[in-house]
């Protein structure tokens with residue numbers, strides 16, 4: 001096994017990750033019913049995002065936390081959903097990669113998931 005080195009590696013990662021998410025009934029409905037993602041458009045955005053975060057390339061300009069707060073307004077993103085998401089993410093990384101960047105991407109995912117859950121909680125306190 002090798003470490004994450006380039007955008008092709010990230011594409012492989014997000015592709016395998018989304019196969020897991022979309023075949024798990026406990027979370028797939030968010031991607032198929034609540035927000036109807038077009039996978040062929042969605043995966044390149046995920047690659048750009050993670051490439052910026054892990055490989056130091058630029059190009060991602062969207063407000064990631066706000067996007068997830070908007071999803072939460074349609075369907076509550078519970079702690080259980082975040083745990084399922086993280087579990088599939090960690091499993092996918094560990095199945096394919098090993099090394100410093102593989103560790104970094106899992107840490108970043110956990111930090112972002114934590115920030116999103118705090119923001120979602122604050123949003124739901126307001127009304």
Ligand code: HEM
Nearest residue numbers: 030031035045046049062067077081082085108109112113
């Ligand atoms: C409960 C957990 C999560 C669920 C159910 C979820 C679901 C979604 C959905 C439905 C979209 C598509 C939004 C749209 O196109 O309008 C999306 C976009 C995205 N998500 Fe998540 N997400 C979760 C957690 C996370 C976490 C923790 C991260 C990062 C560490 C993340 C990274 C992304 C990225 C990069 C996009 C693309 C945003 C863009 O279009 O610019 N997600 N997510």
